[in-house]
Amino acid sequence: MDKEVSEKKAKQEKLSNDGRSASSADRSAHNGSGPRRGCGSAGRHGIQAVATLIQNANFKGFFTGKIYTGAAKKVCVPGLNCYSCPGAIGACPVGSLQNFLSGMTFRFPYYVLGLLIFFGALLGRIVCGFLCPFGFLQDLLYMIPFYKKNQFKFDKYLRYLKYIVLLVLVILLPLSLPLTPAFCKYVCPSGTIAGIITWFTTEFIRPQFGWLFSWKLIVLGIIVVSGLIVYRPFCKYLCPLGAFYGFFNRFALVRMHLDESACVHCGACARSCKMNIDPSKKPNSMECIRCGDCVRACPEKALHIGIRDHRANAGSTATSGAKDPAGS
Amino acid sequence: MKKLLINKNLLAVIVMLIGIGLIVIGLLSGDAVSVLNKARRICMECIGIG
Numbered sequence: 540m541d542k543e544v545s546e547k548k549a550k551q552e553k554l555s556n557d558g559r560s561a562s563s564a565d566r567s568a569h570n571g572s573g574p575r576r577g578c579g580s581a582g583r584h585g586i587q588a589v590a591t592l593i594q595n596a597n598f599k600g601f602f603t604g605k606i607y608t609g610a611a612k613k614v615c616v617p618g619l620n621c622y623s624c625p626g627a628i629g630a631c632p633v634g635s636l637q638n639f640l641s642g643m644t645f646r647f648p649y650y651v652l653g654l655l656i657f658f659g660a661l662l663g664r665i666v667c668g669f670l671c672p673f674g675f676l677q678d679l680l681y682m683i684p685f686y687k688k689n690q691f692k693f694d695k696y697l698r699y700l701k702y703i704v705l706l707v708l709v710i711l712l713p714l715s716l717p718l719t720p721a722f723c724k725y726v727c728p729s730g731t732i733a734g735i736i737t738w739f740t741t742e743f744i745r746p747q748f749g750w751l752f753s754w755k756l757i758v759l760g761i762i763v764v765s766g767l768i769v770y771r772p773f774c775k776y777l778c779p780l781g782a783f784y785g786f787f788n789r790f791a792l793v794r795m796h797l798d799e800s801a802c803v804h805c806g807a808c809a810r811s812c813k814m815n816i817d818p819s820k821k822p823n824s825m826e827c828i829r830c831g832d833c834v835r836a837c838p839e840k841a842l843h844i845g846i847r848d849h850r851a852n853a854g855s856t857a858t859s860g861a862k863d864p865a866g867s
Numbered sequence: 868m869k870k871l872l873i874n875k876n877l878l879a880v881i882v883m884l885i886g887i888g889l890i891v892i893g894l895l896s897g898d899a900v901s902v903l904n905k906a907r908r909i910c911m912e913c914i915g916i917g
Contacts, residue, residue, distance in 0.1 A: 650893020720913070
């Protein structure tokens with residue numbers, strides 16, 4: 540037993556030293572200026588690209604400005620993708636939810652809420668990391684070489700903003716002001732992109748764009764510019780869908796498993812995390828978008844994303860998900 | 868420990884079933900048609916016209 544502990548200590552020391560020498564590389568990767576990590580993140584970006592294309596498969600709409608009106612629009616997509624985008628073939632869950640809540644006569648949004656709960660309980664914020672088109676756009680923005688500052692003083696306070704957005708703009712305002720989908724109207728950057736496409740493709744509608752469009756362009760501009768500096772600012776601070784799915788991260792069927800017996804607390808996972816989480820302490824944090832950078836960074840393979848814990852399956856003595864600190 | 872893992876998976880499955888139940892209730896009450904009716908028209912608020 541003593542031998543085991545001393546072995547682990549030695550391993551931890553070695554990895555800490557390695558970590559110190561590797562920390563500058565980690566930091567540069569963290570800042571987006573260094574070499575990108577292996578094929579893992581490339582694979583994720585591939586999945587994101589495919590998901591974005593599938594959700595916006597009405598390609599001719601991008602040229603004609605006409606939106607898709609087929610039966611597929613009965614189904615809400617899991618991520619943020621405006622249904623007024625000429626390419627969209629599905630409905631936006633946030634827009635649909637507000638449509639129910641802000642109707643002239645109140646109807647409980649069973650269907651939309653059911654879909655959101657289903658996606659949340661199955662995948663949690665994997666939706667953000669793999670399926671959301673706006674998340675993909677922000678990932679691409681952060682790859683652009685530019686001044687990077689992903690950690691700053693007010694970061695942890697700004698994170699609460701998305702819960703306020705969810706409560707006030709998506710639920711309370713639409714409930715109290717009929718026909719006012721407040722989030723879509725004043726904030727949603729996906730809708731603004733749809734507006735820009737419509738502006739270019741539909742001439743007769745152009746004179747109708749006024750102060751609201753200007754406001755939304757400013758919001759989009761702030762998100763885009765800050766997205767060059769900070770990793771996924773919209774997901775971190777404003778997205779109501781991310782806030783909602785975050786509640787499911789702790790117990791979603793597909794979630795993070797930490798093998799505590801293998802973890803040597805070298806800090807490689809925390810250094811690799813662009814969402815600024817320490818997966819060795821909170822593997823199922825509400826902020827985790829399951830990008831998998833920490834899984835790839837872990838030298839001991841102590842982290843794993845899946846339904847079942849890989850080490851437990853292998854019959855080892857792993858404690859993993861069992862002692863899951865689970866975002867608490 | 869393994870029990871806790873199973874409990875979490877069980878909780879996820881139960882919540883997923885609740886979600887499916889809500890989807891079915893919504894489908895029976897015509898929610899999907901309401902979603903379609905909204906989604907097949909350009910949402911003026913969303914694109915910034917108001």
